[in-house]
Amino acid sequence: MAEAARIHPLAGRRLALPGLSLEPCPPAERLSLRAGEDALAAIDEALGLALPRRPMASATAGGLAALWLGPDEWLIVADEGAGLAGRLAALTGIAFSAVDLSHRNTAISIDGDKAVLALAAGCPRDLSPAAFPVGACSRTVLGKAEIVLAREAPARFRVECWRSFADYVWNYLVDAAKSA
Amino acid sequence: MTVAAPHAGANRIAGKGRLSPARTVSFTFDRRPYTALAGDTLASALLANGVNLVGRSFKYHRPRGVLSAGADEPNALVGVARDAARFQPNVRATAQEVFDGLIATSQNRWPSLAFDIGAGNDFVGRFFPAGFYYKTFMWPAAAWKRLYEPVIRAAAGLGMAPKEPDPDRYANRFAHCDLLVVGAGPAGLAAALGAARAGRRVILADENAVPGGSLLATNEALIDGVPGFDWAAAVVAELSSKDNVTVLPRTTAFGYYAQNMVALAERLTDHLARPAPDAPRERLWQVRAGKVVLATGAIERQIVFADNDRPGIMLASAARLYLNHYGVTPGRKIGVYAACDSAWAAAFDLKAAGVEIAAIVDCRAEVPTDLVARANDLAIGVLAGHAVTGTSGRLRVRSMRVAPLAGGGSREFEIDCLLMSGGWTPSVHLFSQSRGGLAYDAANGRFLPGTAAQDCICVGACNGTLTLEDALAEGAAAAGVTPPDAEETASMAGHLLGAASGAGPRDFVKAFVDFQNDVTAKDIRQAVREGMRSIEHVKRYTTNGMATDQGKTANMHGLAIAAETLGKDIPEVGLTTFRPPYTPVTFGAIVNHARGELFDVTRRTPIHGWAEQNGAVFEDVGNWKRTWYFPRPGEDMAAAVNRECRTTRQVAGIFDASTLGKIEVVGPDAVGFMNLLYTNAWDRLDVGRCRYGIMLREDGYIYDDGVVGRLAEDRFHVTTTTGGAPRVLHHMEDYLQTEFPHLKVWLTSVSEQWAVVAVQGPRARDIVAPLIEDVDLAAMPHMSIRQGRCCGVPARIMRVSFTGELGFEINVPADFGRAVWEAVWERGEPLGMVPYGTEAMHVMRAEKGFIIVGQDTDGTVTPDDAGLGWAVGRSKPDFVGIRGLRRPDLAAGGRRQLVGLRTRDPRTVLEEGAQIVADPHQPVPMKMIGFVTSSYWSDNCGHSIALALIDDGRARLGQTLYVPMASETIAVEVTATVFLDPEGKRLDG
Amino acid sequence: MLLIHCPYCEEARPELEFRHAGEAHIARPAGIAEISDEAFEAYFFIRDNTKGIVFERWRHIHGCGRFFNAARHSVSDRFVVTYRAGEPKPELSGEQVAAAAPGGKATPANAAAGVNGKAAR
Structure with a gap:
């Protein structure tokens, strides 16, 4: 049977202003990984990446990014076809939870010198390089929406949100970008 | 005295001020055109053009002129417009910069400013005493609605709000800094410069367009050997060039909140003739500062003497600013009434500029000798130990009456302007808002910052500092640097508090x-x-x-x-509370981005677009847009819903259930956790089966419900109500983290991972089956769940029914939702399947007696009350709510129970929420025994149906009860809650 | 907007990321099904609502998602300490309580300049 067509929640959107661009990130495999201390070594090995153990930290290796969201919670993001669930399926005898969120979340890339200013229109966090350096990530808020914010480069951030919030988050960032 | 070219205004003095005479702009005031200089405020431009009458007072409609030169202006409140929608009332003319094309209008007068009918209030002023409204408009009570209130409302309020929607954009910024400096006067600049040079993150905010604060008003001050104004400009230039500094002119710090959070309102375009179309008009700054330096200055007070409000009577410091910065004199023959040294400086500067000074009247018997000597040098008459006891002049002050305080005859001076200074009030507003304690300084008659409650420091005049040298020293000390050298002669010493001579308790005057x-x-x-x-x-x-x-x-x-x-004593009487905002803030700035589509989040399902294209009407459920019904051409809502209900039961219907809350419960202790959070027993639920679950609060009342499927020994797919999804997850996390942390189980919201295509009706299996791989639908019993593929993509297929029909809910990854829905639609439409919305869903579930939590329950309904006692595991040792259910009141008989109702006239549809009585003939107030929770016309049943919560309801089956309405009393029969297919045969198609 | 130190994120975060969750240190009784009406009343309905130091629960709902506890002064809104769920109720020192009280001098503000009205004649 022909596979059903996939429709990205932000399909076709793009914004380019001087000093700032907004772009939907391509579809990705995502996993919510929940596990206690005792399971981490085995999971590290299965993923081929050391899960970050410190608040706000992230780690990347082999096309995978692991974002610390809570003391027993990570968001794993990988390119389509990475087969995340399969890598963890073989693990037995340890307690953990892996739940596919590839379609629950979507992401926006915001890039440019004014990116911090646009985000600061709705995010109450200190986004200075000292407080939120490259590699930092955190769940937080943008206006009335919850987001996961990750700094990928000095002037580039990834904004993850639930798919039905994507329209609001996109429009908020556009409004903020025009005001920044 | 030389006068500049007329186009700059007749009161503009050539060679004075810092504005360029070459740059003129045009504006109108009450429709008359005027010319101003770029950099003028509306007040300075009006004064330059000889306009002294700018408004009428609120209650007495007395003529009023410009009193001040800043945010403290109480009189010169005007309407300012660019166009019909961009009109703002109550703008301080002293703070509004003039731009080319500005349209200003006076307020609170009719028909014109010079001839105002309301001014009659002034002559009957003795009948408008304090508390007038409270005392006068008391009886008869009936007159309030028809007479008093409309009249008072028409007369009340200052200015008129525009009726059009605000066309401007507004913005917000959260900001963080090491040091926030409020006020760009000498003290604030010294602090900001010191911190900026040390590399700290600094934000400097000042409410004025031009930095310098008090330095704007003087030409005498020297800092590090240069004029104070130039020093300020150089400091701001240096600050602006630094990456670690944000300089915000035209920005008012209006609120000081907990933990050094300060709110600023930045005005971005109100001074521009032609703002960029997309530019925000204002920006709200929410600043979190490590430390706050308050350099908010001081406000000069008037003197309270008889008729101290005539146009032309002005604060002395304001006149000095108008002269030295704007090159404008407020009069030609000026009297000065002082209780403070700084007023003398105004007189000296004006005299030196060629303006006649009638006299300096100082109520202090002894004034500093250096001031008197300088007055003598300038040939200005000095009357120390005297008071101004009255003035004359209708639309402008004409004379002042001066009398010695020691007694004796009074003298009349002809003047066209009177400057006054009762001393300076430190601006402790923000410090007080920060919860800092104020201390009374009796010697100088003022409240000063006392104990700080947050990490903030007051410097300069707001700290009571009287000289430039001390202000700079305090500012520099706040940043830990050495201050610049300063030289200035003017001081702010001297004060007079309360009523002046001639305005005492026995004087019948308006002071x-x-x-x-x-x-x-x-x-x-x-x-x-x-x-x-x-x-x-x-x-x-x-x-x-x-x-x-x-x-x-x-x-x-x-x-x-x-x-x-x-x-x-003053400290015994206390001080009123200072509250934000310091000056008015527009609603636009507070709302900022949250307008229109950004007012709130609008959540749409992946299938929304299809529903829209197919004519759906939507309803709001929480933040979701849900499909309500699908009218065909010519159909009203009732016709559409009836058709959707009929066709679904006859053939099939397709329904977007994507908004249902979904939580994945995973871990070795998943079943133990489910046992604790739901009333049901989950141990014996086999993998691949579903069960209807009820969740209680600890008090025993229904909190949520939903179907739960077991995907594996250690994995459950839990569904919740659409509106309940976030709070149910919060409730589950609460118990898991704080009461049952020993359980190895994790909860993940997957509400939006899965789009849900529900197909219900006798043909449901025929329609869906060809699209499904890896699952044998025919082998799926009612209340089961399988993982397979649908249209080639992974799917969780549940055989469940909220309609009582054979039904399947196909969960597919959300981005595939639209395509899968369309594939099912292509299969079903030729067979006669219809799309249906939430209204038909509600009707069909009510036909089957299924409850909706929050509609048929209200937070005081137990499972047994709702007829769901079977869902409570009797042998379970514990679950949330177990003890609540055993409370005497919950266990007692006669509770309000859910039953069905049928109206005697089958066509009558009850109102939801209608009250129910047993005896319609009893006297009012009647004893209500329950109320209608759900009510619909059921086309499938051929009569109306309703659910109701009624006292001891199940014992009343067959009884006739009554629903008294305004127009009639409706007789109803109590029935079971299931109206259709009580044996459940339709579940098998 | 308060700043709240999350003991799991080990950082002070804006209040917008948090949700208040009622009084702390009210443990669900063991064997709750069998407790007396009085014991259930005390557990479920009765709250202290102290004016002064309160022990309360917060959840970093838009952050790490964890519930934790805090000691806060209900008049000044100042936090004394935050700590992880399950940790015992901390003993607060007199200085800690005094520092959180309204009017308590949180910082040595103003001490540096301290020249109020120095130049008054």
Whole structure:
């Protein structure tokens, strides 16, 4: 049977202003990984990446990014076809939870010198390089929406949100970008 | 005296001021065109053009002129417009910069500013005393609605709000810094510069367009050997060039909140003739500062003497600023009434510029000898130990009457302008808002910052500092650097608090304390006599210091007069509370981005677009847009819903259930956790089966419900109500983290991972089956769940029914939702399947007696009350709510129970929420025994159906009860809750 | 807007990321099904609502998602300490309580300049 067509929640959107661009990130495999201390070594090995153990930290290796969201919670993001669930399926005898969120979340890339200013229109966090350096990530808020914010480069951030919030988050960032 | 070219205004003095005569702009005031210089405020431009009458007072409609030169202005409140929608009332002319094309109008007058009917209030002023409204409009009560209120409302309020929607954009910024400096006067600049050079993150905010604060008003001050104004400009240039500094002109710090959070309102375009179309008009800054330096300065007070409010009577410091910065003199023959040294400086500067000074009247018997010597040098007459006891002039002051304080005859001076200074009130508003304690300085008659409650420091005039040298020293010390050298002769010493000579308790005169609210010294005294002992009561009774003034000019005098009348010291009477905002803030700035589509989040399912294209009507459920019904051409809502219900039961219907809350419960202790959170017993639920679960609060009442499927020994797919999804997850996390942390189980919201295509009806299996791989639908019993593929993508297929029909809910990854829906639609449409919405869903579930939590329950309904006692595991040792259910009231008989109702006339549809009585003939108030929770017309049943919560309801089956309505009393029969297919045969298709 | 130190994120975060969750240190009784009406009343309905130091629960709902406890002064809104769920109720020192009280001098503000009205004649 022909596979059903996939429709990205932000399909076709793009914004380019001087000093700032907004772009939907391509579809990705995502996993919510929940596990206690005792399971981490085995999971590290299965993923081929050391899960970050410190608040706000992230780690990347082999096309995978692991974002610390809570003391027993990570968001794993990988390119389509990475087969995340399969890598963890073989693990037995340890307690953990892996739940596919590839379609629950979507992401926006915001890039440019004014990116911090646009985000600061709705995010109450200190986004200075000292407080939120490259590699930092955190769940937080943008206006009335919850987001996961990750700094990928000095002037580039990834904004993850639930798919039905994507329209609001996109429009908020556009409004903020025009005001920044 | 030389006068500049007329186009700059007749009162512009050539060679004075810092504005360029070459750059002119045009504006209108009350439709008359005027010319100003770029950099003028509306007030300086009007004064330059000889316009002294700018408004009418609020209560008495007295003619008023410009009093001040800043945010403290109580009189010159005008409407400012660019176009019809961009009109703002109550703008301070002293703070509004003139731009080319500005349209200004005076307020509170009719038909014109010079001839105002409302001015009659002034002559009957003795009938408008403090508390007038409270006393007068009391009886008869009936007159309130028809007479008093409309008249008062028409007369009340200052200015007119525009009726059009605000076309401007507004923005917000959260900001973080090491040091926030409020005020770009000498003290603030010294602090900002020191911190900026040390590499700290600094934000400097100043409410004015041009930095410098008090330095704008003087040409004498020298800092590090250069004129103070130039020093300020150079400091700001250096600050602006630094990456670690943000300089915000035209930005008012209006609120100081917990933990050094300060709110700023930045005005971005109000001064521009042609703002960029997309540019935000204002930006709200929410600043979190490591440390705050308050350099907010001080506000000069008027003197409270008889008729101190005529146009042309002005604060001395304002006149000095108009002269030295704007090159404008407010008069040609000026009297000065001083209780403070700084007023003398204004007289000296004006005299040196060629303006005639009639006399300097100082109420202090002894004034500094250097001031007197300088006055003598300039040939200005000095009357120390004298008071101004009255003025004349209708639309402009014409003369002042001066009398010696020691007694004796008075003299009349002809003037066209009178400058006054009762001393300086430190601007402690923000410090007080920060919860810092104020200390009274009796020697100088003022409240000063005392104990700080947050990490903030007050420097300069707001700290009571009287000289430039000390202000710079404090500012520099706040940043830990050495101050620049300073030289200035003017000091802010000297003060007079309360009513001046000639405005005492026995003088029947109007001596204004609060210009904006028309509160006189007499009103304050009367309030005290009538029993107001607390200054908070005096304030509310008289309205002293209320509205946009917020205690800037009126507070200290009002307090002093109240204290004197009470025979108490000022600190004993206390000070009214300072509250945000310091100056009015637009709603636009506060709302900022949250307008229109950004007012709130609008959540749409992946299938929304299809529904829209197919004519769906939507309803709001929480933040979701849900498909309500699908009208065909010519159909109303009832016809569409009837058709959707009929066809679904006859053939099939397709329904977007994507908004259902979904939580994945995973871990070795998943079943143990489910046992604790739901009333049901989950141990014996086999993998691949579903069960209807009920969740209680600890008090035993229904909190949520939903179907739960077991995907594996250690994995459950839990569904919740659409609206309940976030709070149910929060509730589950709460118990898991804080009461049952030993359980190895994790919860993940997957509400939006899965789009849900529900197909219900006798043909459901025929329609869906060809699209499914890896699952044998025919082998799926009712209440089961399988993982397979649908249209080639992974799917969780549940055989469940909220309609009582054979039904499947196909969960597919959300991005595939639209395509899968369309594939199912292509299969089903030729067979006669219809799309249906939430209304048909509600009707069909009510036909089957299925409850909706929050509609048929209200937070006081137990499972047994709802007829769901079977879902409570009797042998379970524990679950959330187990003890609540055993409370005596919950276990007792006769509780309100859910039953069905059928109206005697089958066509009558009851109103949801209608009350129910047993005996319609009993006297009112009748005893209500319950109410209708759900009510619909059921086309499938051929009669109306309703659910109701009724006292001891299940014992009343077959009884006739009554629903009294305004027009009729409706007889109803109590029935079981299931109206259709009680045996459940339709579940098998 | 308060700043709240999350003991799991080990950082002070804006209040917008948090949700208040009622009084702390009210443990669900063991064997709750069998407790007396009085014991259930005390557990479920009765709260202290102290004016002064309160022990309360917060959830970093838009952050790490964890519930934790805090000691805060209900008049000044100042936090004394935050700590992880399950940790015992901390003993607060007199200095800690005094520092959180309204009017308590949180910082040595103003001490540096301290020249109020120095130049008054």
